[in-house]
Amino acid sequence: MKSKIRIRWPVMRLVSSGPAVFILLVAVGVSFWLGMNSHWLPFVGGSGTSDVSDSQDRIRLLEKLNGELKSEAASARRTAELQSIAVDKMKASLREKEAAVQGLARELHFYRTLYTPDDRRLVKVRTFNLQKGGAADEFAYILVLTGMPKKQQKTSGMVSMAVGGTRHGVETRLDFGQISAASSPGPLKFSLKYFQEISGNIALPEDFEPDSVHITLTLDDSSENPVSVRYDWNEVYRES
Numbered sequence: 001m002k003s004k005i006r007i008r009w010p011v012m013r014l015v016s017s018g019p020a021v022f023i024l025l026v027a028v029g030v031s032f033w034l035g036m037n038s039h040w041l042p043f044v045g046g047s048g049t050s051d052v053s054d055s056q057d058r059i060r061l062l063e064k065l066n067g068e069l070k071s072e073a074a075s076a077r078r079t080a081e082l083q084s085i086a087v088d089k090m091k092a093s094l095r096e097k098e099a100a101v102q103g104l105a106r107e108l109h110f111y112r113t114l115y116t117p118d119d120r121r122l123v124k125v126r127t128f129n130l131q132k133g134g135a136a137d138e139f140a141y142i143l144v145l146t147g148m149p150k151k152q153q154k155t156s157g158m159v160s161m162a163v164g165g166t167r168h169g170v171e172t173r174l175d176f177g178q179i180s181a182a183s184s185p186g187p188l189k190f191s192l193k194y195f196q197e198i199s200g201n202i203a204l205p206e207d208f209e210p211d212s213v214h215i216t217l218t219l220d221d222s223s224e225n226p227v228s229v230r231y232d233w234n235e236v237y238r239e240s
Contacts, residue, residue, distance in 0.1 A: 122150065123148075123192070123227060125143065125144075125217065125227065126144040128141065128142070128215060128231055130213070130236050133203075137205070138201050139201065139204065139237070140201050143198040145190055145192060145217070146195045153193075154193050156191035157189070158187060158189055159189065159198065161179075161214070163179055163202065163213055164211060165212070166208075174204070179203060179204060188200075211232070211233050213231045213236060215228070216229075
């Protein structure tokens with residue numbers, strides 16, 4: 001009896017198990033691809049989850065720092081505004097004080113110059129000025145007198161005013177009764193402790209050319225000599 005011998009080639013075995021081998025190869029390939037590209041997939045591996053958590057913490061930290069910086073900037077702006085207001089107030093106060101100091105300095109200078117150290121007269125002529133009056137032949141005058149009272153008492157007396165010049169080529173002197181305007185009748189009196197201003201108008205004839213003004217102060221107390229002052233007309237007259 002003859003026995004049958006079957007020869008099985010390896011190739012044939014592989015062919016017969018082909019589907020299983022193919023599936024195995026595909027699985028290996030997919031696994032290799034996933035391993036190489038896992039950084040694209042946050043759900044693959046543990047590092048992706050950690051990166052996302054760190055990013056969120058960083059964002060929260062930056063937002064917190066940004067908020068703090070905004071708050072500090074707003075506080076700095078408010079402080080700068082308050083400082084600017086305070087500086088403006090200080091400047092305004094300084095200007096007011098400087099103006100007050102200047103006013104006091106002018107007043108102090110005025111009182112210091114009322115008298116020279118060797119001048120002990122009870123009254124004197126401080127200033128005298130003339131300017132054009134309302135009418136063609138009228139002149140407005142301002143006379144300022146200063147005094148140094150004894151025992152805080154007032155000094156009083158009479159003011160005599162005269163204008164010297166030429167009339168028809170002849171030297172002439174007109175007293176106050178001849179030159180006083182209707183709006184400023186005489187006689188002139190004074191009564192003061194420290195100073196007094198006397199104003200009025202004089203009227204000169206059209207044919208009279210003035211060249212000087214003479215002022216005399218006579219105190220009610222005859223123990224004091226009269227105070228006489230002479231001014232050149234051009235020295236005290238102002239056209240405007």
